[in-house]
Amino acid sequence: MTAPKTLYDKIWDAHVAHEAEDGTCLLYIDRHLVHEVTSPQAFEGLRMAGRKVHAPDKTIAVPDHNVPTTLDRADPATMTEESRIQVEALDKNAKEFGVHYYPVSDVRQGIVHIVGPEQGWTLPGMTVVCGDSHTATHGAFGALAHGIGTSEVEHVLATQTLIQKKSKNMKVEITGKLKPGVTAKDITLAVIGETGTGGGTGYVIEYCGEAIRDLSMEGRMTVCNMAIEGGARAGLIAPDETTYNYVKGRPHAPKGAQFEAALNWWKTLYTDEGAHFDKVVTLRGEDIEPVVTWGTSPEDVLPITGVVPSPEDFEGGKVEAAKRAIEYMGLTPGQKLTDIEIDTVFIGSCTNGRIEDLRAVADVVKGKKIKDGMRAMIVPGSGLVRAQAEEEGLAEIFEAAGFEWRMAGCSMCLAMNPDQLSEGERCAATSNRNFEGRQGYKGRTHLVSPAMAAAAALTGKLTDVRELI
Amino acid sequence: MDKFETFTGIAAPMPLVNIDTDMIIPKVFLKSIQRTGFGKNLFDEMRYNRDGTEIEDFVLNKPQYRQSQILIAGDNFGCGSSREHAPWALEDFGIKVIVSTSFADIFFNNCFKNGMLPVVLPQEQVDILMKDAEKGENARMTVDLDAQEITTSEGEVIKFEVDAFKKHCLMNGLDDIGLTLEKADSIKTFEDQAAQARPWV
Numbered sequence: 001m002t003a004p005k006t007l008y009d010k011i012w013d014a015h016v017a018h019e020a021e022d023g024t025c026l027l028y029i030d031r032h033l034v035h036e037v038t039s040p041q042a043f044e045g046l047r048m049a050g051r052k053v054h055a056p057d058k059t060i061a062v063p064d065h066n067v068p069t070t071l072d073r074a075d076p077a078t079m080t081e082e083s084r085i086q087v088e089a090l091d092k093n094a095k096e097f098g099v100h101y102y103p104v105s106d107v108r109q110g111i112v113h114i115v116g117p118e119q120g121w122t123l124p125g126m127t128v129v130c131g132d133s134h135t136a137t138h139g140a141f142g143a144l145a146h147g148i149g150t151s152e153v154e155h156v157l158a159t160q161t162l163i164q165k166k167s168k169n170m171k172v173e174i175t176g177k178l179k180p181g182v183t184a185k186d187i188t189l190a191v192i193g194e195t196g197t198g199g200g201t202g203y204v205i206e207y208c209g210e211a212i213r214d215l216s217m218e219g220r221m222t223v224c225n226m227a228i229e230g231g232a233r234a235g236l237i238a239p240d241e242t243t244y245n246y247v248k249g250r251p252h253a254p255k256g257a258q259f260e261a262a263l264n265w266w267k268t269l270y271t272d273e274g275a276h277f278d279k280v281v282t283l284r285g286e287d288i289e290p291v292v293t294w295g296t297s298p299e300d301v302l303p304i305t306g307v308v309p310s311p312e313d314f315e316g317g318k319v320e321a322a323k324r325a326i327e328y329m330g331l332t333p334g335q336k337l338t339d340i341e342i343d344t345v346f347i348g349s350c351t352n353g354r355i356e357d358l359r360a361v362a363d364v365v366k367g368k369k370i371k372d373g374m375r376a377m378i379v380p381g382s383g384l385v386r387a388q389a390e391e392e393g394l395a396e397i398f399e400a401a402g403f404e405w406r407m408a409g410c411s412m413c414l415a416m417n418p419d420q421l422s423e424g425e426r427c428a429a430t431s432n433r434n435f436e437g438r439q440g441y442k443g444r445t446h447l448v449s450p451a452m453a454a455a456a457a458l459t460g461k462l463t464d465v466r467e468l469i
Numbered sequence: 470m471d472k473f474e475t476f477t478g479i480a481a482p483m484p485l486v487n488i489d490t491d492m493i494i495p496k497v498f499l500k501s502i503q504r505t506g507f508g509k510n511l512f513d514e515m516r517y518n519r520d521g522t523e524i525e526d527f528v529l530n531k532p533q534y535r536q537s538q539i540l541i542a543g544d545n546f547g548c549g550s551s552r553e554h555a556p557w558a559l560e561d562f563g564i565k566v567i568v569s570t571s572f573a574d575i576f577f578n579n580c581f582k583n584g585m586l587p588v589v590l591p592q593e594q595v596d597i598l599m600k601d602a603e604k605g606e607n608a609r610m611t612v613d614l615d616a617q618e619i620t621t622s623e624g625e626v627i628k629f630e631v632d633a634f635k636k637h638c639l640m641n642g643l644d645d646i647g648l649t650l651e652k653a654d655s656i657k658t659f660e661d662q663a664a665q666a667r668p669w670v
Contacts, residue, residue, distance in 0.1 A: 028660070133550050149575060151583070152582070155646050158646045161649060163645055196545075198487075198571055198573075317544055416496045435489045435491040438496075
């Protein structure tokens with residue numbers, strides 16, 4: 001009998017194309033997602049070496065980071081010269097090398113990590129990479145998915161493999177049920193608050209437990225998306241009926257007998273009883289509160305009922321980092337988090353730009369108005385999410401409440417496009433990083449769930465959404 | 470890629486923990502389609518005022534650290550995005566070695582692809598190097614990859630671990646893609662088998 005394996009072990013073993021004596025492997029890549037920022041140098045490298053894309057059929061390109069999200073974005077003047085060059089380079093490279101491509105004008109265009117699952121490119125048991133750290137998102141399907149640098153993008157384009165050594169196994173279990181007002185975003189932030197941003201370094205995380213099982217695919221994607229913020233290259237959730245139901249019928253998912261064959265294999269993708277994990281973290285679902293970040297690292301997480309900490313609350317190098325963060329964020333130790341006034345709300349990103357996220361926002365803001373003077377934008381994760389939200393009547397709710405209703409893209413999550421914070425502006429954001437300058441030079445970011453962002457838009461302050469529902 | 474050779478250089482102390490890739494190279498500089506020229510914007514928001522003037526007390530702006538080739542950094546260096554522009558910027562500035570108690574995985578890998586050596590050491594040894602680096606330009610350290618040693622300005626030798634394959638590639642300036650293509654037969658065999666086992670992929 002073979003030794004019990006984790007889900008990660010199983011997917012890894014199914015993709016080793018070559019193993020050297022020292023354990024260095026060539027891991028075969030089933031899906032390679034490409035966007036405009038981290039790929040131009042890789043395609044240029046291929047061209048210089050006279051190489052082709054090894055498997056163009058497994059390579060999917062979509063521009064997302066640079067693209068404007070205003071309704072007039074078909075007008076080239078909405079992009080800076082540099083952004084335009086990057087998007088045009090992707091356009092040219094996609095055509096020249098013959099990879100699947102969703103241009104800005106295509107209704108299916110959107111954030112690469114939302115488009116992949118939506119189109120059925122991402123399937124259980126696959127290996128998925130992209131030159132973007134939030135590739136971890138696809139782990140929600142029980143796919144081994146992680147970000148890579150541009151040199152590795154070129155390596156995958158040329159060989160369809162990655163040179164890798166195996167990571168360690170880490171289990172994050174969320175037991176029990178979540179309380180009302182608590183979402184997938186709160187789970188993933190609470191985990192990072194517990195482990196720190198380096199806690200997952202060197203590991204692949206498998207999320208499990210009743211609270212994870214209860215999540216929709218959208219929620220699972222939110223959880224896995226931020227595995228990287230905990231330092232783990234990849235986060236995984238074993239596939240189940242929720243997964244199969246999401247996948248079935250998607251344009252690039254297998255059909256008919258192929259689907260049945262795939263399903264038979266997918267059903268073997270779970271961690272065996274007794275398999276070894278090198279690290280285990282367990283949180284009780286009932287203990288998780290709606291959370292916000294107060295600082296400039298995703299580990300700076302507190303329940304919304306808390307107060308801004310003092311640098312002395314920390315140890316070691318974190319004392320200086322906390323001091324710097326409190327100053328950067330313009331906060332005072334002891335200040336109640338619900339007293340922090342905000343002027344901008346950003347709802348979107350690969351973390352929280354899916355239909356369920358927009359429904360959560362609509363539930364909170366329906367029939368209400370956002371605070372006077374508030375700048376609040378909702379940026380759907382793809383053109384198809386946008387279309388669905390319009391069909392469901394969500395867009396009308398948003399516009400009636402005073403939100404800007406945008407086109408799909410990465411938008412203000414990383415501000416490589418016209419959507420940015422100005423110096424000193426403070427934003428409640430559903431994105432994934434609150435780093436210094438992330439949303440704009442000297443901009444201040446508080447990471448929250450979509451429901452919490454909606455609540456903040458209504459009151460003008462960080463707000464406990466449970467008081468509004 | 471250039472071969473990594475033993476060198477003696479200035480080390481700059483950056484004790485801040487969780488230095489992320491947005492700090493190393495802010496996204497406004499990711500719009501180039503080239504691999505070079507990022508060094509002038511390394512640590513841009515920490516290094517320059519909004520008007521382009523230098524922030525005097527930032528370590529790499531101090532006269533004694535302007536030619537640094539080694540960074541001694543706080544824990545979890547390079548966390549955040551996968552952008553290889555971060556190692557490109559460090560390399561373009563002249564940094565060849567970064568020492569910390571830990572690195573983010575993707576950043577760590579990206580360094581090796583660009584001829585740079587990230588070194589992981591326990592806290593006590595990072596503290597020794599941090600102290601040495603704080604002495605400024607007269608405290609030059611020697612990094613010997615072959616022997617896996619860093620020698621402080623006072624002659625103290627600190628050994629470090631490095632993956633044998635990555636070391637081999639660095640020392641010989643090897644191109645990963647070329648190495649992998651030598652195993653094209655294995656890849657082909659794998660693809661044929663996978664096409665049988667999982668035809669839907």
